[in-house]
Amino acid sequence: MSKKRSDYYIQSIKRAVQILNSFTLKEDELGVTELSERLNLHKSTIHRVLVTLEDESLVIKNQITQKYRLGIKLFELGHIVQDQMEIRAYALPIMKELAQKTEESIDLNILSDGKRVSIEKIESPHDVRRIIQLGKSLPLYCGGSGKALLAFLPDEEIDKVLHKEELIPLGPNTITNPVQLKEHLKEIRRKGYATSFEERILGSASIAAPILNYRGEVIASLSISGPITRFSKQKISKFVSLLKEAVSEISTSFGYPKTIIKF
Numbered sequence: 001m002s003k004k005r006s007d008y009y010i011q012s013i014k015r016a017v018q019i020l021n022s023f024t025l026k027e028d029e030l031g032v033t034e035l036s037e038r039l040n041l042h043k044s045t046i047h048r049v050l051v052t053l054e055d056e057s058l059v060i061k062n063q064i065t066q067k068y069r070l071g072i073k074l075f076e077l078g079h080i081v082q083d084q085m086e087i088r089a090y091a092l093p094i095m096k097e098l099a100q101k102t103e104e105s106i107d108l109n110i111l112s113d114g115k116r117v118s119i120e121k122i123e124s125p126h127d128v129r130r131i132i133q134l135g136k137s138l139p140l141y142c143g144g145s146g147k148a149l150l151a152f153l154p155d156e157e158i159d160k161v162l163h164k165e166e167l168i169p170l171g172p173n174t175i176t177n178p179v180q181l182k183e184h185l186k187e188i189r190r191k192g193y194a195t196s197f198e199e200r201i202l203g204s205a206s207i208a209a210p211i212l213n214y215r216g217e218v219i220a221s222l223s224i225s226g227p228i229t230r231f232s233k234q235k236i237s238k239f240v241s242l243l244k245e246a247v248s249e250i251s252t253s254f255g256y257p258k259t260i261i262k263f
Helices: 011-021 032-039 043-055 072-102 144-150 155-164 178-191 233-253
Strands: 059-061 068-070 105-112 115-122 194-197 204-212 218-227
Touching (some): 032 043, 072 105, 072 218, 072 233, 144 178, 144 194, 144 204, 144 218
Antiparallel strands (some): 105 218, 194 204
């Protein structure tokens, strides 16, 4: 007999989510007694969950009323989601145009806990093409998309990533020497784009460039990828030019001054 989805629930997490979902715009502060009655849970259970949520900044306690309201951490998490949604909304029409001009796969990646994650894609119309997996965490140190993100992070952030990540070879041309990789990242930053030829996947090539916000911070990367056999020198030159135009347009939407983009 197959298990139901609810069989996998962790009861304490479910209760925490139920408590968070109890807050509304009209009822932005709730006490232990109110939550206990509303959720039909013992006061001690409600209190334990609230203490845990408070320590994680997911709720905050009003010391005057002794009631709780949603915490700043939820605002931060919501802001991340909003940024992702905005990036996708701004990038998608430009990605479609880029896909039509290149006839290769296009994908949009963001940073997530020292990795890169694809959040939007348009696959090539060719039968032989790179298959992009949305939502999958991949390393930053190899592949065009990852390197375009990593190279434009502050130097101290780059050091943290390289210290945490084991530089294992994933493809024939993966750079696994930290010193060489840092020099390579400097070159990417100077050029404004990253290339990858069989660094992560045998027979695959990609070109990627960063999307910057109004503070000049990298918030995403956009890449063109496909079989290495279709990435001739002539096509690479064309792809780089088209990609730079695309990321410049998206970056401008996020407040990065178009007149000073140094690509």
